[in-house]
Amino acid sequence: MLNILTSKTNTIGQTKLNLLVIPVIGKTVLKSLEKSGFKDSLHHHLNFADLTDQAGSSVLFYPQDRKFTERILLVQLGKNKNTDASKTIFKAIGAHITKHATTGIVLPAGQEKILAPKILSNAFKDSFRFHEHRTKLEDADKHKLETLVLFSDKKIDNEIKEALVFGEALQTLKQLAHRPANKLTPTTLAEAAEKVGKENKFSVKSLNETDMAKLGMGGILSVSKGSDEEARMILMDYNPKAKKTIAIIGKGITFDSGGISIKPSKDMHEMKFDMIGGATVIAILQIASALKLPLHLVGIICASENLPSGKATKPGDIVKTYSGKTVEVLNTDAEGRMVLADGIAYAQKHYKPNFIIDIATLTGSVVGALGTKITGAFGNNSKNNKDFAKATQDCGEDTHFLPLYTGYSEEIKSSVADLANIGKGAGAIAAALFLYEFIDKKIPWLHLDIAGTAWDKDGPTGVMTHSIIHYLRTLPKR
Numbered sequence: 001m002l003n004i005l006t007s008k009t010n011t012i013g014q015t016k017l018n019l020l021v022i023p024v025i026g027k028t029v030l031k032s033l034e035k036s037g038f039k040d041s042l043h044h045h046l047n048f049a050d051l052t053d054q055a056g057s058s059v060l061f062y063p064q065d066r067k068f069t070e071r072i073l074l075v076q077l078g079k080n081k082n083t084d085a086s087k088t089i090f091k092a093i094g095a096h097i098t099k100h101a102t103t104g105i106v107l108p109a110g111q112e113k114i115l116a117p118k119i120l121s122n123a124f125k126d127s128f129r130f131h132e133h134r135t136k137l138e139d140a141d142k143h144k145l146e147t148l149v150l151f152s153d154k155k156i157d158n159e160i161k162e163a164l165v166f167g168e169a170l171q172t173l174k175q176l177a178h179r180p181a182n183k184l185t186p187t188t189l190a191e192a193a194e195k196v197g198k199e200n201k202f203s204v205k206s207l208n209e210t211d212m213a214k215l216g217m218g219g220i221l222s223v224s225k226g227s228d229e230e231a232r233m234i235l236m237d238y239n240p241k242a243k244k245t246i247a248i249i250g251k252g253i254t255f256d257s258g259g260i261s262i263k264p265s266k267d268m269h270e271m272k273f274d275m276i277g278g279a280t281v282i283a284i285l286q287i288a289s290a291l292k293l294p295l296h297l298v299g300i301i302c303a304s305e306n307l308p309s310g311k312a313t314k315p316g317d318i319v320k321t322y323s324g325k326t327v328e329v330l331n332t333d334a335e336g337r338m339v340l341a342d343g344i345a346y347a348q349k350h351y352k353p354n355f356i357i358d359i360a361t362l363t364g365s366v367v368g369a370l371g372t373k374i375t376g377a378f379g380n381n382s383k384n385n386k387d388f389a390k391a392t393q394d395c396g397e398d399t400h401f402l403p404l405y406t407g408y409s410e411e412i413k414s415s416v417a418d419l420a421n422i423g424k425g426a427g428a429i430a431a432a433l434f435l436y437e438f439i440d441k442k443i444p445w446l447h448l449d450i451a452g453t454a455w456d457k458d459g460p461t462g463v464m465t466h467s468i469i470h471y472l473r474t475l476p477k478r
């Protein structure tokens with residue numbers, strides 16, 4: 001993790017920097033810098049250089065007196081207060097920031113508390129690399145940023161502490177998600193959860209296949225049947241004495257080949273990411289524990305591989321889930337809902353939650369509907385849906401609520417079992433309706449389909465982690 005320091009703006013010059021980033025608004029250098037020794041050179045560059053009034057316009061220069069910084073980057077924030085300044089700054093800094101070992105950023109007055117966490121979250125994102133399996137690092141693999149100094153005239157210790165908590169948890173999530181299926185199995189995912197639990201003081205245990213067979217968890221076991229790797233139901237428990245219990249259930253398919261309904265080979269390697277919902281649950285428990293959220297959180301990861309073999313579940317097979325409901329498996333690639341069905345039933349039976357959230361890279365259909373920038377959400381309680389939508393907005397994570405349209409319930413009916421595991425069209429809705437069949441209707445429930453947003457070209461995004469925590473924080477007051 002990066003080393004984060006804070007300092008008063010009038011101490012600029014006391015810390016040796018490789019790069020100092022100074023946001024400007026119009027032609028005005030931030031008031032706090034007026035007294036600094038390099039005022040004249042700043043004004044020269046403001047008036048003379050190619051800095052426009054357009055937000056994001058930037059100029060990099062090398063001050064004559066390089067005693068305290070080798071470079072200064074002026075970044076125009078623009079006069080429109082509605083633009084997200086952190087994004088503007090980061091777009092402009094872009095290539096610069098991770099190239100330099102020590103970078104200082106001056107936080108504009110009045111925006112310190114909002115900007116600091118956003119800047120840090122961007123810096124952590126930018127500096128994350130997955131190096132576990134490289135024997136030699138190329139220059140391009142390295143980032144040089146070691147220390148980030150935030151110059152602020154307001155106290156921002158709490159904001160920084162919190163940003164670090166998020167940064168560390170997201171690092172856990174990304175590290176786990178990046179591990180390929182031969183390095184991360186349901187068993188090693190359970191071990192990783194145990195390690196995080198030990199370090200963050202929440203308890204973790206897991207059910208193995210023998211335990212699950214005794215309980216009759218036909219849903220998850222039908223998925224792991226084709227794999228030599230044992231499935232695991234990972235159970236994390238934070239703060240059990242709190243009044244409200246929230247169950248957060250994540251899909252943890254450590255590799256999804258599709259099973260007998262096998263996927264095309266192109267991009268199949270990305271299916272190592274099919275456990276990101278589960279990794280998100282670990283990150284959420286880690287953050288909740290560090291921030292001491294006054295809630296009882298139960299994190300459940302339904303972890304399995306989905307592979308074809310002579311033992312694998314075949315299309316047409318009928319399985320009995322933990323809830324007692326039977327399912328005709330029409331497509332073995334619709335395995336996420338099979339494992340989640342058992343996770344939901346287990347949560348309801350053993351923890352009596354007041355609220356259930358599930359998060360899963362569930363359907364290709366949600367990508368067709370919303371693309372790769374918007375998470376698909378569903379819920380059975382319109383007030384909660386609205387509140388959660390607000391939380392995602394506050395966190396800058398784009399989400400769209402899709403209808404839990406019961407007019408399609410017929411589609412997941414089977415002629416030979418209680419349910420079929422796929423519908424005919426509107427796949428994301430059919431998947432949500434399938435899960436809804438296992439939800440106790442008295443319990444408010446949110447379902448997040450992150451199939452389009454869980455990873456991008458740079459790898460896992462950590463999507464919804466901020467929003468879920470932000471939302472959970474509002475729950476104890478209700």
Ligand SMILES: [Zn+2]
Pocket residue numbers: 256258306332333334335336
């Ligand atoms: Zn699948």
